[in-house]
Amino acid sequence: MSHVRYECRFLHVSLTLVRFLAVLALGAFVSFGISACGDQNQRGSINERAVDIQRLSAFESKDLLVMRSLKSPLSVPSAEFMTVNGLVSTPELFKGHWTLFYIGYTFCPDVCPTELTALAGLLPRLQQSLPGVKWQVVFLSVDPERDTPKRINEYVHYFDKQFMGISGTRSMIDKVTKPMKAGYRISAHTPGDTSYEIDHDTAYRLISPDGKMVAILPSPHDPAAMDQALVRFFKEVVQ
Amino acid sequence: MKQVLVGSLFMAISGGAFAAPVISDAWIPEQPPGAMASAVFLNMVNQTDKPEVLVKAEAPGFKLVQMHKSIEVNGMHKMIEQKEIVVPAHGETRLAPGGYHIMLIQPEKRLQAGDSLPVTLTFADGSHETVSVPVKKRTAMSGMMKH
Numbered sequence: 001m002s003h004v005r006y007e008c009r010f011l012h013v014s015l016t017l018v019r020f021l022a023v024l025a026l027g028a029f030v031s032f033g034i035s036a037c038g039d040q041n042q043r044g045s046i047n048e049r050a051v052d053i054q055r056l057s058a059f060e061s062k063d064l065l066v067m068r069s070l071k072s073p074l075s076v077p078s079a080e081f082m083t084v085n086g087l088v089s090t091p092e093l094f095k096g097h098w099t100l101f102y103i104g105y106t107f108c109p110d111v112c113p114t115e116l117t118a119l120a121g122l123l124p125r126l127q128q129s130l131p132g133v134k135w136q137v138v139f140l141s142v143d144p145e146r147d148t149p150k151r152i153n154e155y156v157h158y159f160d161k162q163f164m165g166i167s168g169t170r171s172m173i174d175k176v177t178k179p180m181k182a183g184y185r186i187s188a189h190t191p192g193d194t195s196y197e198i199d200h201d202t203a204y205r206l207i208s209p210d211g212k213m214v215a216i217l218p219s220p221h222d223p224a225a226m227d228q229a230l231v232r233f234f235k236e237v238v239q
Numbered sequence: 240m241k242q243v244l245v246g247s248l249f250m251a252i253s254g255g256a257f258a259a260p261v262i263s264d265a266w267i268p269e270q271p272p273g274a275m276a277s278a279v280f281l282n283m284v285n286q287t288d289k290p291e292v293l294v295k296a297e298a299p300g301f302k303l304v305q306m307h308k309s310i311e312v313n314g315m316h317k318m319i320e321q322k323e324i325v326v327p328a329h330g331e332t333r334l335a336p337g338g339y340h341i342m343l344i345q346p347e348k349r350l351q352a353g354d355s356l357p358v359t360l361t362f363a364d365g366s367h368e369t370v371s372v373p374v375k376k377r378t379a380m381s382g383m384m385k386h
Contacts, residue, residue, distance in 0.1 A: 106271070106273055106274055107274070107275050107276050108276070109274075109276035109277055109278040109307075109340065109342050109343070109344075110278050110307075110309050110318070110336055110337065110340050110342075111309055111316045111318075111336075111337065113268060113271065113377060114336045114337060114377075117377045117378070121378075146275070150273075151273040152273075154271065154272040154273040155271045155272065155273045155274060158271030158272060159271065183314075183315055184315075185315075194275075194345070195275075195276075195302070195303060195344050195345065197318050199315055199316060199317040199318070200316055201314055201315055201316070202311065202314060202315070203314055218314055219314075219316075219337075220337065
């Protein structure tokens with residue numbers, strides 16, 4: 001009897017050992033698998049991954065009049081904006097895309113239409129030269145007093161149906177424009193006056209899928225030159 | 240054909256005002272829906288020995304018509320209202336995107352490509368001329384500023 005019991009105990013111990021080893025092996029396998037997946041997630045697709053800070057800081061623009069990259073990426077703060085299709089918030093708005101961001105107002109007779117026309121010329125070029133990249137153009141109106149979501153939407157869609165028009169409260173607008181140094185100044189006007197003007201920044205800002213501003217494209221905007229600069233930027237920093 | 244017609248119409252209208260500069264390349268970019276302002280762009284050539292000074296622009300169907308200049312300072316675009324726009328003696332002044340323009344504010348109806356608008360220019364010497372300005376769609380190249 002005791003012999004049998006001993007044998008049973010031995011069997012039990014060895015089974016426990018096997019189980020223990022199996023769990024260890026599984027654990028190692030699982031953790032290896034997770035870290036491998038983790039690496040992949042970190043790289044991710046071109047429209048999801050974060051910008052490599054070292055590669056960004058090493059990038060040198062060939063023509064500073066066309067493109068200036070930031071030495072370190074600048075996080076766009078979280079804020080909520082209105083669109084014709086409801087609320088959107090940063091930085092979620094930027095996920096899954098590379099964004100060209102521009103501020104202005106629909107009352108603008110000269111510069112905003114000029115810049116939005118140049119953006120409409122740039123977008124198909126980029127879609128052709130960087131086919132793996134999902135582009136998004138976001139126009140932020142800094143004039144919510146006059147620009148309703150409907151008006152902004154009609155305005156930007158005139159230039160390109162793919163453009164997105166947003167606006168929000170003054171505090172939300174300032175929350176994102178101030179750190180990005182996208183300055184604007186509303187001219188003095190009496191209440192009820194609807195023909196005031198707004199001085200505003202004219203650069204396009206390049207924002208990565210993880211919601212970080214990585215480069216500025218100053219005006220004047222030549223679609224061919226911007227296309228070249230962005231292709232080089234993607235080759236050296238992103239791809 | 241249309242341009243020839245517009246051109247000859249313009250010659251007929253302005254024929255009487257010898258002192259006024261010669262106007263060419265006048266156009267108005269089609270307005271996006273919802274836009275409350277637009278602009279007139281044109282070129283003025285002064286063939287006389289004295290500077291010509293544009294002091295007023297008028298067009299029917301707008302709440303306000305003003306003369307402006309877009310300028311850029313440290314990446315910031317500003318518009319400055321102009322009381323006058325000078326065309327130097329034997330010189331030319333271009334009203335073009337990113338620079339001088341006649342601003343058309345709060346239209347009664349949206350201007351669309353194919354329309355034309357009579358724009359009356361008044362100069363400091365009292366001469367004036369009316370130009371029939373065609374409305375055209377913008378192209379990426381029409382937006383390029385000359386530097």
